[in-house]
Amino acid sequence: MEIIDTEAAIIGGGIVGASAALFLRRRGVPVVLLEAAACGAKASGVNYGGVRRQGRPLAQMPLTQRAHALWGDLPGLIGTDGEYQRSGHLKLAYTEADLAELERYRASTRGYGMGLQMLDRAALDSRFAWLGNNVVGGSFCPDDGHANPRLVSPAFAQAARRAGACVREQVSVDSAIHDGTRFVLRAGDALEVRARVLLNCAGAWANRFAAAFGEPVPETSIHPLMMVTEPLPRFMTASLGVQGGGIYARQVERGNCVIGGGRGVSASPDFARPGRAQIGTLLEKTADLLPTLRGAHIIRFWSGVEGSMPDHNPVLGPSRTTPGLFHAFGFSGAGFQIGPAAGEILADLAATGRTEIPIDAFRIDRYAAEAHAAAASTVLGHGHPLEST
Amino acid sequence: MAEVHPVIVGAGPAGIRAAQALVAAGLRPIVLDEAQRAGGQIYRQPPPGFHRSGRDLYGFEHRKAAHLHGTMRALLSAIDYRPGSMVWNCEDGILDVLRDGKNETVNYTHLILATGATDRVLPFPGWTLPGVYTLGGAQVALKYQGCGVGRRVAFMGTGPLLYLVAYQYAKAGAEVAAVLDTSNTTDRLAAVPGMMRAPGLAAKGLYTMGWLRLHGIPLYSGVRPDHVIGYDRVSGVVCRQGDGTDGKQLRIACDALAYGLGLRAETQLAAVAGCRFDYHERDRAWLPERDKAGRASVAGVYLAGDGAGIAGADAAELAGERAALALLEDLGMRVDTARATALQRKLERQEQVRNTLERAFPFPADWAASLDDDVVLCRCEEITVGTLRASAEVDGAREINRIKALTRVGMGRCQGRMCGAAAAEVLARASGVALPQVGWLRTQPPIKPIPVHLFSGDAPDEAGMTLAARGRR
Numbered sequence: 001m002e003i004i005d006t007e008a009a010i011i012g013g014g015i016v017g018a019s020a021a022l023f024l025r026r027r028g029v030p031v032v033l034l035e036a037a038a039c040g041a042k043a044s045g046v047n048y049g050g051v052r053r054q055g056r057p058l059a060q061m062p063l064t065q066r067a068h069a070l071w072g073d074l075p076g077l078i079g080t081d082g083e084y085q086r087s088g089h090l091k092l093a094y095t096e097a098d099l100a101e102l103e104r105y106r107a108s109t110r111g112y113g114m115g116l117q118m119l120d121r122a123a124l125d126s127r128f129a130w131l132g133n134n135v136v137g138g139s140f141c142p143d144d145g146h147a148n149p150r151l152v153s154p155a156f157a158q159a160a161r162r163a164g165a166c167v168r169e170q171v172s173v174d175s176a177i178h179d180g181t182r183f184v185l186r187a188g189d190a191l192e193v194r195a196r197v198l199l200n201c202a203g204a205w206a207n208r209f210a211a212a213f214g215e216p217v218p219e220t221s222i223h224p225l226m227m228v229t230e231p232l233p234r235f236m237t238a239s240l241g242v243q244g245g246g247i248y249a250r251q252v253e254r255g256n257c258v259i260g261g262g263r264g265v266s267a268s269p270d271f272a273r274p275g276r277a278q279i280g281t282l283l284e285k286t287a288d289l290l291p292t293l294r295g296a297h298i299i300r301f302w303s304g305v306e307g308s309m310p311d312h313n314p315v316l317g318p319s320r321t322t323p324g325l326f327h328a329f330g331f332s333g334a335g336f337q338i339g340p341a342a343g344e345i346l347a348d349l350a351a352t353g354r355t356e357i358p359i360d361a362f363r364i365d366r367y368a369a370e371a372h373a374a375a376a377s378t379v380l381g382h383g384h385p386l387e388s389t
Numbered sequence: 390m391a392e393v394h395p396v397i398v399g400a401g402p403a404g405i406r407a408a409q410a411l412v413a414a415g416l417r418p419i420v421l422d423e424a425q426r427a428g429g430q431i432y433r434q435p436p437p438g439f440h441r442s443g444r445d446l447y448g449f450e451h452r453k454a455a456h457l458h459g460t461m462r463a464l465l466s467a468i469d470y471r472p473g474s475m476v477w478n479c480e481d482g483i484l485d486v487l488r489d490g491k492n493e494t495v496n497y498t499h500l501i502l503a504t505g506a507t508d509r510v511l512p513f514p515g516w517t518l519p520g521v522y523t524l525g526g527a528q529v530a531l532k533y534q535g536c537g538v539g540r541r542v543a544f545m546g547t548g549p550l551l552y553l554v555a556y557q558y559a560k561a562g563a564e565v566a567a568v569l570d571t572s573n574t575t576d577r578l579a580a581v582p583g584m585m586r587a588p589g590l591a592a593k594g595l596y597t598m599g600w601l602r603l604h605g606i607p608l609y610s611g612v613r614p615d616h617v618i619g620y621d622r623v624s625g626v627v628c629r630q631g632d633g634t635d636g637k638q639l640r641i642a643c644d645a646l647a648y649g650l651g652l653r654a655e656t657q658l659a660a661v662a663g664c665r666f667d668y669h670e671r672d673r674a675w676l677p678e679r680d681k682a683g684r685a686s687v688a689g690v691y692l693a694g695d696g697a698g699i700a701g702a703d704a705a706e707l708a709g710e711r712a713a714l715a716l717l718e719d720l721g722m723r724v725d726t727a728r729a730t731a732l733q734r735k736l737e738r739q740e741q742v743r744n745t746l747e748r749a750f751p752f753p754a755d756w757a758a759s760l761d762d763d764v765v766l767c768r769c770e771e772i773t774v775g776t777l778r779a780s781a782e783v784d785g786a787r788e789i790n791r792i793k794a795l796t797r798v799g800m801g802r803c804q805g806r807m808c809g810a811a812a813a814e815v816l817a818r819a820s821g822v823a824l825p826q827v828g829w830l831r832t833q834p835p836i837k838p839i840p841v842h843l844f845s846g847d848a849p850d851e852a853g854m855t856l857a858a859r860g861r862r
Binding site: 154275281284286293294 | 481492801833838
């Protein structure tokens with residue numbers, strides 16, 4: 001059996017685990033990252049690709065602002081722009097009540113630098129004439145945007161590798177324990193990793209490791225339904241969301257429109273597939289929101305497996321049972337934008353025990369007894385259960 | 390007995406024989422077919438109003454074609470035949486079907502997939518130039534509407550179809566510039582003993598080659614393409630014959646080139662239906678698993694014809710009937726077991742013939758390695774061979790779905806149906822991994838593109854149509 005002694009071990013090579021590895025290496029900390037499949041190939045790589053702050057709950061504001069700064073120099077961070085563009089994010093309302101909700105959101109998030117602009121129907125007509133007639137207004141965040149998750153998330157792992165991290169793919173961690181002096185991870189009979197610090201970044205599969213250290217959480221799996229059109233002439237000038245969820249859309253540089261909404265179905269714990277049940281609904285919503293796409297062809301549907309928490313906030317921060325263990329998972333369909341900041345926070349925590357960013361709302365023990373119910377009712381206010389980024 | 394709703398996808402030789410066997414047992418299958426008229430690719434019928442003789446259309450096979458078309462005509466009142474139907478999704482006993490611009494759902498308890506094949510192609514410099522066709526495409530143009538892909542056409546690649554299509558073009562009055570075979574005379578000599586098992590096939594092959602030679606058409610063996618000549622369309626093709634210093638360059642003037650390297654199975658529907666796949670060395674492809682009768686790994690799903698693995702039209706007829714008998718057996722109905730056994734015995738013989746053909750016309754396994762980096766491999770997404778190689782080297786990609794995610798290869802309109810084989814060959818070479826380990830492209834619905842307005846009922850407005858049309862330019 002191969003045995004590796006290291007300072008920090010990371011389970012999971014998604015955007016969170018890989019960016020944690022990168023930031024740890026920037027601090028000079030020895031890192032071993034174990035990924036069960038390929039880095040950035042699960043939820044981190046197959047999500048919609050939204051890079052937005054707008055719509056996030058208040059508790060995520062410092063985190064998402066920090067992430068926004070990191071995305072601002074993506075090439076400096078990972079060596080590629082990952083097709084990232086600050087196209088603006090337009091969150092639309094189909095009813096006056098939803099428009100009022102968007103206005104309330106703008107008021108409550110003032111001071112966080114999003115610069116939200118409320119647009120009525122006339123303003124939409126002059127700036128986004130390609131929108132369907134049933135939209136009554138929207139809220140525009142000029143510096144939000146989108147990127148290609150297929151490229152960005154694997155690039156974080158590559159950058160970590162270049163920075164000296166030991167990244168092992170196709171290595172599934174069977175057991176993780178603390179033996180009194182250090183963490184010991186086992187992958188079959190082939191590999192044992194020993195480390196002072198352990199980062200649990202295992203996405204939809206993370207609860208197993210949290211439970212192993214005596215702090216299980218009510219994490220579930222969600223399977224967002226996605227689709228993409230053939231390449232078309234550019235017409236969408238912003239990434240779209242809708243108040244209340246149901247559909248989100250963007251157009252990539254090459255011209256394909258990437259559209260999500262609703263759910264796929266679980267095929268196994270590791271895979272999800274697009275389901276018949278919601279394909280028709282998504283096509284109908286698309287025809288209504290983007291009438292110009294009616295004659296366009298969909299060339300692929302897909303789905304993925306993403307960890308989700310009852311309050312749609314991630315678990316992010318130190319373990320309450322085991323010193324040296326830190327969790328970052330359960331991003332609930334909205335982890336792509338904040339992933340790099342979560343990774344940076346993990347690196348800060350692992351190296352210094354503290355972080356500048358307030359993360360108390362994401363503590364793992366918030367689900368213990370009554371804390372659970374309280375969190376669910378207060379934090380959900382601005383959450384959008386069916387929106388993925 | 391619970392209600393039985395058998396559905397057959399494909400009305401080629403396999404689908405028609407399957408329908409015939411089900412009807413004979415008293416069932417009324419739904420038969421879904423993409424084409425407007427039955428017959429599949431090989432026995433494709435011209436549109437109504439086109440009149441050419443069976444002999445002109447199907448050559449040596451005109452009796453088989455007439456027989457199969459006759460069978461289908463006789464079945465029409467006993468089956469629910471739905472031409473012009475594109476099955477784009479399959480889930481838990483329900484098919485989604487695009488027909489006349491609308492979506493139909495079709496429920497099934499038993500599903501026979503007879504989805505056929507397309508040409509297998511590899512890229513080479515100039516292969517995306519207008520005027521370059523696949524062999525099958527060139528044949529379809531002739532068979533369906535009586536038009537050729539050019540006036541002076543060169544034919545390249547390997548397999549029996551190479552000589553057959555060249556012959557059909559010459560007979561139809563086109564000038565055949567050359568037949569450029571990637572296999573060697575020695576390959577075909579090595580296959581002679583095996584060919585004794587299929588004297589009819591061998592005789593037809595020899596006749597075709599002899600006829601072409603007799604009519605002064607140059608036949609070359611051991612050829613590899615170098616590049617297509619032409620700026621905005623084909624004006625010729627340059628090839629190499631032989632290796633190294635012994636090699637010579639061939640320059641063939643032509644206004645169209647048809648090429649193909651055998652066929653590849655259309656397996657997408659089987660994949661979406663959840664069938665398990667395994668690797669087949671002879672076809673160099675991952676194919677849906679099936680038992681000798683045609684049962685897939687998913688209960689109630691059956692596979693027949695080239696869509697399950699390339700074996701040709703005669704085998705497809707046998708396999709279609711056998712799969713239908715398997716379906717009946719699984720329903721607990723009495724079937725003619727002697728007939729079933731005989732079909733399997735014939736299918737085994739067909740397999741040996743197919744092995745022999747593969748020996749005579751082997752896949753040019755060296756082709757992918759010799760490609761220059763700047764050749765476009767995935768024409769939908771315009772991804773070059775060099776992009777794949779760089780990804781294999783820099784990102785360490787070893788698996789085809791991984792390289793798809795990183796490079797976009799196989800992500801376009803065809804979803805890898807056309808470029809998947811080439812991508813696997815190039816990736817295997819570039820990463821030093823054996824072809825089976827490269828894996829196969831995960832299939833997602835839709836099997837082929839579907840319009841956004843499919844569930845909205847109404848036709849797209851003009852702006853939408855224009856946008857899509859401009860996008861496809």
